[in-house]
Amino acid sequence: MILQPNDEAIARAVGALRAGGLVAFPTETVYGLGASASDAAAVGAVFLRKGRPASNPLIVHVDGVDMAQSVVADWPARAGALAAGFWPGPLTLVLAKGPHVPPAVTAGGETVAVRAPDHPVALALIRALGGPLVAPSANPSGAVSPTTAGHVEADFPDLLILDGGPCRTGIESTVLDLTGPPRVLRQGVISADAIAAALGEPVAEGATPGPARSPGLAGSHYAPRAPLRLVAPEAGPEPEGTARVVLPDSATEAAARLYAALREADVEDATAIWVQAPTPEQLAGPEGGLWRAILDRLQRAAERKAES
Numbered sequence: 001m002i003l004q005p006n007d008e009a010i011a012r013a014v015g016a017l018r019a020g021g022l023v024a025f026p027t028e029t030v031y032g033l034g035a036s037a038s039d040a041a042a043v044g045a046v047f048l049r050k051g052r053p054a055s056n057p058l059i060v061h062v063d064g065v066d067m068a069q070s071v072v073a074d075w076p077a078r079a080g081a082l083a084a085g086f087w088p089g090p091l092t093l094v095l096a097k098g099p100h101v102p103p104a105v106t107a108g109g110e111t112v113a114v115r116a117p118d119h120p121v122a123l124a125l126i127r128a129l130g131g132p133l134v135a136p137s138a139n140p141s142g143a144v145s146p147t148t149a150g151h152v153e154a155d156f157p158d159l160l161i162l163d164g165g166p167c168r169t170g171i172e173s174t175v176l177d178l179t180g181p182p183r184v185l186r187q188g189v190i191s192a193d194a195i196a197a198a199l200g201e202p203v204a205e206g207a208t209p210g211p212a213r214s215p216g217l218a219g220s221h222y223a224p225r226a227p228l229r230l231v232a233p234e235a236g237p238e239p240e241g242t243a244r245v246v247l248p249d250s251a252t253e254a255a256a257r258l259y260a261a262l263r264e265a266d267v268e269d270a271t272a273i274w275v276q277a278p279t280p281e282q283l284a285g286p287e288g289g290l291w292r293a294i295l296d297r298l299q300r301a302a303e304r305k306a307e308s
Contacts, residue, residue, distance in 0.1 A: 002149045005121045005162045014128045016160055017042070022049060024138040024152045025125050026164030027117035029090050029172050029188075030145040030259070031152050032061065032135025033159075034125070037071065040102035043134055047104065049156070052141040056215055057107040058134040059092050059173070060114045063126045068114050071098050071132055078178050078199055085198045088118035090173040090189045094213050105134055111213050115173055121164040136215060137172070144224050144262045144301070145172065151263060170256035171297055175214040176203070185214040187296050189255065191289025221300040222259070224266035228302045230277040241271035247294070251278075251287035255294055262301070 003009040005025075013023045020042045023034045033050065035042035037060045047054060062068045065083050069075045073096040082091060097105075097112035106112050114132075117123065126133055137145040138152045138159070146152045147170050149163035174188030176195060183204040184192045196203040207214070226243070238244050243265035247254035265273045275298055278291040285291075 001159070002153055002161045002163050005124070005164060009162060010121075010124055010128050013125055013160060013162055017129055017133070020045070022046060022159065023125070024146075024149075024156065024159050024161040025122055025135070026149070026162065026167060027061070027119045027122045027135070028167060028169045029117070030147055030167055030170070031138045031149065031161075032117075032122070032133070033138040033156075034061075034133040034135045036129065037061075037105060037132040037134045038100065038102070040104060043102050043104045046134060046136065050136060050139070050141045052136065054104065055107050055212060056141075057109060057113060057212060058105050058136055059175075059215060060101070060105060060112055061122065061126060061133045061135050062114055062116050063123050064088070064116055067126070067132055068093075068116070071101050071112055071114055072096060073098050076178060078182065082176070082178075082195065082198060083116070086190055088116040088123065090118065090169055091115060091195075092173045092175040092186075092214070094175060094177040094179060094185065096179060107212060109211050109213060111177075111179055113175060113214055119164055119167075121162055125162065142221055142223055144222055144266070145259045147256075147259045151260070166256070166260070168256060170258055170260075171293060172215075174293075177208075177213055179213075183208070187289070187293035189290055189293065193289060221303075222262075222297045223301040223303070224262050224273055226266055226270040226273050228262070228273045228275060228298070230298055230302055231274045233276055233279070235274065235276075238274050239272065241269060243267065243270045243273050245273060245275040247276065251282070251290035251294065255290060258294060258297065
């Protein structure tokens with residue numbers, strides 16, 4: 001059920017959350033499948049509804065620094081500097097978890113991922129609830145993320161959905177591990193270079209061995225039903241039944257369009273999807289950080305073909 005996000009709809013969503021239910025809501029990145037972060041049973045329901053592996057941790061969504069500090073064991077100066085520079089926004093910080101975070105949220109680990117979303121509906125919902133929400137993407141695990149309320153309804157037609165319009169950023173947040181030297185675990189709109197400039201120190205990139213500290217690190221992810229192949233601009237002609245996706249030349253526009261374009265191409269009679277890969281010039285240009293994040297999503301989406 002799609003609801004326009006007025007006061008009545010927010011109150012209804014809060015009532016559902018307090019009763020242990022799930023609610024889909026918009027953020028600037030993608031639509032999230034929300035549950036109260038303090039309700040272990042509701043958190044478990046998120047995993048069941050998505051078919052999500054228990055080893056894949058969730059991001060805790062807060063309305064700002066004060067609420068973030070309630071779910072972490074320590075709030076280092078780096079976290080304060082980054083929150084001041086990028087929150088609300090698409091930057092998730094991985095920190096030592098506080099004692100009241102249910103183990104399912106962190107996949108049993110000792111760290112928690114937390115961010116403040118930059119969307120008025122998300123912030124209104126969190127504030128009305130009076131506590132943080134877990135909110136992985138509102139779609140079956142491993143499938144294409146939703147960037148409109150209609151996308152969520154197509155996957156979960158019986159879910160209560162707050163409609164905040166199309167997500168303007170379109171790909172998931174950058175995830176930064178601050179439990180040691182700063183390290184980007186998942187690329188997003190905010191680049192490692194931008195983070196390094198804010199901190200005044202180098203920032204590493206790439207996940208480390210061991211249990212996952214962040215979502216979005218699985219091999220196959222963001223994948224349509226039809227096999228996806230990355231192709232060069234000159235590739236073709238595509239075989240019969242193949243849907244071809246050409247993204248905008250602007251990385252910002254391409255990110256916002258990416259998941260909707262994949263869903264539109266993934267029609268019932270599509271035998272494959274070809275997507276033009278970012279060019280070396282784009283990857284090396286001024287929007288290179290965002291193009292690398294887009295390429296990361298596309299490569300993970302293509303891995304389902306390799307695994308099948």
